[in-house]
Amino acid sequence: MDNSTLPTLQPPTASIFTTLLSNGPSYLTAHPVLLVLAVILLLLATTRYLSSRSTPPRKSSNGSPSPIPAVSYTLPLLGHLPAMAYDAAAFTRNLRDIYRSSGAYSLNFGGTVHNIIFAPALATSMLNQPTANAEAETVFKSLMGRVFGWPIVAESEGYDAFLAPLNALYVNFSSKEPLDAMVGRTAERVRAMIGEFVTGNESQVDQTLWERFANAEVKRDAKGEEVVEVDLLELVRDWCARAANASIIGSDFVNNFPEFWKDLYEMDRGFLLLATGLPRWLPIPPLTRAHLARKRMLDSLELFERAVDKHGDGEDAGAEWRELDDVGPVVKGRLELYRKYGISMRARAATELALMWAANANSNSLVFWMLERVYADKALLALLRREIAPYARPAQSTSDFGMPELPRIEVLDVEGICSSCPLLKSCYIECLRVDTASWSLKIVKEDFVLAPRDKEAQRWMLRKGEFAHVAHDLHNTDPNVFEHPDVWKPDRHVKYDEDGKVVGADFGSMRPYGGGGHMCKGRQFAYKECMMFVAAIIAMWDIDPVGGGEWKMPKHKKATGVYNTSSPTRVWVKRRTLP
Template identity: 35%
Template sequence: MSKFELSPDGLIQTIRSSSSELVWPLLGATLVFCCIATRIISGIQSRVGDQPGQSQSIRTVPYWFPWLGHSISFMWNHVKFTEKARDYMNAPVFAIYMGGTRHNTIVSPSMIKSVMVSRVTTSVPRLKRAFKAFGDGVGVLGNLNTVDYQVFHHKLPNLLMQEPFITEVSTVTTQLLKRDVPNFVTFCRSVVDQTLWERGSDVDVVDDNCDKLACEVNLFALVRGFIGNITTTALMGQAILEAFPNLLDDVWTLDNRFPLMMMGIPRWTPIPGVSAAYASRERLLNSLATYHQAFLQWDDGVDPGVKFRDLEDVSEPLKQRIRTSKSLGLSPRSSASGHLSLLWAMNVNSSNIAFWHLVHLYADPTLLKEIREEISPYVKAHRPSREETGFPFQEPPRISIDLEGLLKFCLLLKASFYETLRLDTADMSFRELTSDLTITESNKDATISDLATPRTYQVRKGESVILHHGVLQNDSQYFSNPGQFDPLRFIVTDPETGGKKADMHTVHPFGGGMSGCKGRAFAERQLLAFTAATISMWDIEPMDGNRFEIPRHRQSSGAYLPEKDIRVRIVARV
């Protein structure tokens, strides 16, 4: 029997060995059990009944993972996820669970509107997280006192949507477009001789014995760089891009992973692109702090150095922003995160939308022809002849732009722009309630849902709300054939006057709220002028000579990115 006996040490060793072998199976079984239990409990809670005629409870979509909840599905494709959640819950308001927080999600146009105009909502918590992602790690900009906060985050941004800024920036932008659209591609083979926006688009000059030279380029990179240069110059002046020619490249790198940075994902996380985004943010903050300090010196009459010798062309809202930062005692580095938020917001959506708008127009030759005819009285591209100039060589092309005429009379151009916003943006607005709020859908929305009585929901103080505009923009109940590009859906007739106009309906591409996006008026004017000038000056076709294939969407922080760039051939029309 002795040979079967174990010493105390041997018994302990056997128990330890057996325990170590069981740790991972036990851990796995525990996790599976937690996930199943979470799904069962959340599923039961989601089926809680409502009493007709009373305020309905906001039910939570069932989920599998504790704490994470719907985070992974939402991040992967928030539009598809929200559409499926709406259909599963069969409700215009439902809750999703992410990162330990419940978010009430609204997908009814009338309810979204009522929340957007409500005075009991705030975006302050969201704004603080955004500034932290932009580099305000210690919360200097997010924790200003009430008066200073109102000045810095509301009064100053409101300048972007008021006169005289709108008129002034429109004039500046038009002049920049008149100067630069003829140089959209310069046909320079050497990167050194190319413009900033050409250098990242892999330009290849083609001379195939035709009358005109052609350029083969990556269209998205070209358009994004061009719009970025125009926007940044109009807002911050020419000197900043001359001093920091890679500034916009860092903005694009930051934007690629900005949603993850908003969630607080640290730099060391092994996710492709996160570390590069943090590095780009650091370079951007250093550049903008240097720019801020140079402006203060220039404003005080001190020579800021060769790079920033002329800062007169900085827009007035940005001048006021820097002066206010100084009066509030903010250092250049502390102010830099605020400048970065503005630089990012004014560039990333506009550049993406400009690309999609061009692609949709060039993909439809009939529509392109109609819009060219519509804008022809207001945008004219021409090349002066040798007889006109008296020079023995050919002059570069020129373009004239009547922006007010475009805005007032070119309904099809505007409607195609709004249709691009509907199809190629999927924005959301985030709010937190400062008081209880009761929201009721309109009779029209109830009728669309085949209900006799509109539904009413009670949202409690302190709860988070997501207004998902992107889901509505692809809802067949509100837009017939939502996957089809049809600008005519945005041209409406005034029942009183019989006049026609382009109306955006329920599309909110630049954010929402009582004041809306601060730069939306500037963005619309700029992008309409850019599109009109580009299609007047240039012919663009795919490399294979066939019709354009619209690229698939890739998720971003605002307007969609293309899944991959498209290679095109560009030839001057004049």
């Protein structure tokens, strides 16, 4: 594509064109509609021409840094915003193919320059830039206020002082010993809860909370066997939340606020609208619901913070807060920081809300996509059950009266699942490739040269005030990197030695957790919980489409990281017949 080539504007008719030439301004004055049309066409053509001229050569001839190639646009002021709003995925992927040799391109959003980086070498360089060149803290601070409700205006200085020690705390508690403790406690809850993934109880009074949220109904299949029909997305997300979050925020909070996770997913649906800073009173239903859900969650978390504060002073926090000792090390460790920096209760609540969102919004939805993919392929399901058998072993015992008890997970070896099940790990990575669309954003603070390690490669100049986006999904869906990128292939990431023996599975050139100083701090916990959740569920339960027909994969719906879906996700669940 030659970005300096201008489109030829054809006149509506030859007769109008001739008339305009002969009569000039008098004709346009007599026909104001044509005058407006002519002005608009001239403005669009001029905008297109000027934006095309701003496009630099793809690669400098002498190896000196050049600005990242700019994509021409037609609409002044708006730039490429209409194209992004119409179909961002198709638009950005098409540009990736056009600017493949550059590894990046720049777009104009309302007069601001946004550099879209997709080549792995450039992405790695961008993610590892020092904060003096490019930083994400400004973006995070904005999100903390607009999305999570931190009182930025009143406590801006406190936030700035609090941020560095808070990040250091995250690093400390993602080390082996605290991580192992959190994973171990989560595994205990999985073993206790997996037998009630669905209960088969017809009355909602007797159902679990996750069954109620999933609108569970007892049905009979074609063989006359009892099955439970549920919304799989709602069932999985809520079950995972209750299994994992006690190890983070404590069992008291999980038990005292059973509606919290429902509100969390409601807020997540309006995340992007909240991030714009739009006020609550605008008549946009998802925005209104997100504001209301956030307020309820902040109120709940503020009650929790007051209880933790009292407990930290050795005071009685109240009858509903008797198990605060089991609050996870990350949350418990922040109390000293809150006090040291004078962080208000509302700001503390906003900090915990951000943690709860980060721990749940993406990983729990990813478990749903893994289950959708695995159960859709019965041959794959059989292979995975064989692979996990030594590490996720169900058992059924009999009571003292000779009656069979409900099946349970006798062995749940998380380390074995994560280190010795390469096919399951490959499925996890493949879902991160196909079922997520994450970008990493930084603001350029000073002019700097973006260069890959290859000294012969083209270097690019980024200017102060520009934005830099590492578009992970553009790499993950690149047909030059992944054969048939739109196809979910379970063993795509399995690695073999020279003798053809499986040696593991890895991410290759994928960077699903970002990189540099802002790499996801909870990535190891997220990986281990996803692997154990999926292993436990497929070891214990059979899942089929409603009616036992063909499995229809839900359609993706754009979200903040892992895709959501608006497609029906009703399925039949029943206990697996153990071998």
